Amino acid sequence: MTQTKGVSLKEAPGPQDGAFGGYMRELQRDSLSLFMRMFREYGDIVRFRALGNIYVYMISDPDGIDYMLRRNSQNYARATAHKTFESLLGNEGLLTIDGPSWLRQRRLAQPAFHRQRIAALAPMMTRAAEQTVQRWQEYENRQESFELLHEMMRITLQIVAEALFSIDVTRDADQIGAAFGSTLGYLQHSLSHIMPPLFVPTRRNREYQEARGQLDRFVYKLIAERRNSDEDKGDLLSMFLQARDSDTGEGMSDKQLHDEIMTMLLAGHETTATTLTWAWYLLSQHPESEQRMHEEIESALSGRTPTFEDLPKLTYTRMIIDETMRLYPPTTGVPRTCIADDEICGYRIPARANMVASSYVVHRHPAYWEHPEQFDPERFTPERSADRPQFAYFPFSGGPRQCIGNSFALMEATLVLATIAGRYRVCPLPDNQVIAEQLVTLRPRGGLFVHIEPRS
Numbered sequence: 001m002t003q004t005k006g007v008s009l010k011e012a013p014g015p016q017d018g019a020f021g022g023y024m025r026e027l028q029r030d031s032l033s034l035f036m037r038m039f040r041e042y043g044d045i046v047r048f049r050a051l052g053n054i055y056v057y058m059i060s061d062p063d064g065i066d067y068m069l070r071r072n073s074q075n076y077a078r079a080t081a082h083k084t085f086e087s088l089l090g091n092e093g094l095l096t097i098d099g100p101s102w103l104r105q106r107r108l109a110q111p112a113f114h115r116q117r118i119a120a121l122a123p124m125m126t127r128a129a130e131q132t133v134q135r136w137q138e139y140e141n142r143q144e145s146f147e148l149l150h151e152m153m154r155i156t157l158q159i160v161a162e163a164l165f166s167i168d169v170t171r172d173a174d175q176i177g178a179a180f181g182s183t184l185g186y187l188q189h190s191l192s193h194i195m196p197p198l199f200v201p202t203r204r205n206r207e208y209q210e211a212r213g214q215l216d217r218f219v220y221k222l223i224a225e226r227r228n229s230d231e232d233k234g235d236l237l238s239m240f241l242q243a244r245d246s247d248t249g250e251g252m253s254d255k256q257l258h259d260e261i262m263t264m265l266l267a268g269h270e271t272t273a274t275t276l277t278w279a280w281y282l283l284s285q286h287p288e289s290e291q292r293m294h295e296e297i298e299s300a301l302s303g304r305t306p307t308f309e310d311l312p313k314l315t316y317t318r319m320i321i322d323e324t325m326r327l328y329p330p331t332t333g334v335p336r337t338c339i340a341d342d343e344i345c346g347y348r349i350p351a352r353a354n355m356v357a358s359s360y361v362v363h364r365h366p367a368y369w370e371h372p373e374q375f376d377p378e379r380f381t382p383e384r385s386a387d388r389p390q391f392a393y394f395p396f397s398g399g400p401r402q403c404i405g406n407s408f409a410l411m412e413a414t415l416v417l418a419t420i421a422g423r424y425r426v427c428p429l430p431d432n433q434v435i436a437e438q439l440v441t442l443r444p445r446g447g448l449f450v451h452i453e454p455r456s
């Protein structure tokens, strides 16, 4: 793509309709269907009215996305695009800050996600999966069905809390998970409804305040305990506590620590849990893939628990995770706000434009994916991936703001899937109608009810 400065550029194509109200309602209610429709009708770049004179520019051309997220990322702000989350995560955590303060915090957090550190977390991850297998024996004995997303949230919350903050949440996991679920439900609802301010004591407001309060108390207690103990646990929290501002020499405030911890806990568990849930679902719908994965696990592990060293032998299992995130990317789009007038794909992008690159749409782009709706893990073999542009697949986004936890998540998802699949087949209940719903992350609406069968 070339920049043609000084030449008056074309307006991106898009519908002329959408009176004052524009597509806001649809955006809020079912943005995925709207995005797919806009892509089918207008192609790789589309401009449509959200509300009044607020327009959305959706980019589905991998090179245009590369330009926005990587090559010219400094012209596309993220913080303004994540305002909704501020009431939960605060405005001082990695997800909600931009500019120099973001860079400083990102550099501070980066060592916690270093390859060797992540490798050392493998035994803890499989231990969490083993504990789940043990608990599931009760379901097996009683031949009882259960809700799977909840179970996956439990494991991933336990893993991220122990990995980054050295805390054991096995006993609190249900409560914390429920509090996160309830706050996210509120935030999603607030996107499509005009809500009374939080101080108005409606039932919904009270429930939200209560759940958020519970999470806040949990996080501030963790900070206080660690400040009092002075112990260096070598985890992310210790790194944050030891950090000093190079100009002022000051450490991070409790509020800043709170925002970082909440961000990591939320970003680090929801996404991996939904990926695992969709992977189980897709496997149940594709018995030949399930069979192949079982064979790989058997031949690589012969019945034992996987280790970090086993990962290169679990390539098909890993491709299942990749293909799951193609069809059900946990965060379905990457939003940005354009800072100064720009050009993408030969079209004008004005300052303050609301940008979105939807992984849900691009992961179904027929120019890069044959039979896009089909589940086909082998799309991710090195041979078949070789010619695909980098931004035809971006579940973790890309460029400087790409997900800091991507290697962590991929290793975790592969190990958890392999550990549990070594013992059980997961079978959704036949009357469970599965509909994907965006509730911050892309989840099966109402959860996924399953029963398990022991593998012989």
Ligand code: HEM
Pocket (backbone or CB within 6 Å): 078, 094, 095, 106, 160, 263, 264, 267, 268, 269, 271, 272, 275, 329, 330, 331, 334, 335, 395, 396, 397, 398, 400, 401, 402, 403, 404, 405, 406, 408, 409
């Ligand atoms: C399947 C799992 C995951 C997916 C699909 C995912 C996806 C994403 C995406 C799309 C972004 C936004 C990037 C952008 O706006 O350009 C992001 C950011 C982030 N993710 Fe993840 N994520 C996952 C797991 C994790 C884990 C396990 C952690 C932590 C342990 C984590 C921590 C973060 C943080 C802190 C950010 C903000 C990074 C920054 O702005 O510097 N994520 N993630």
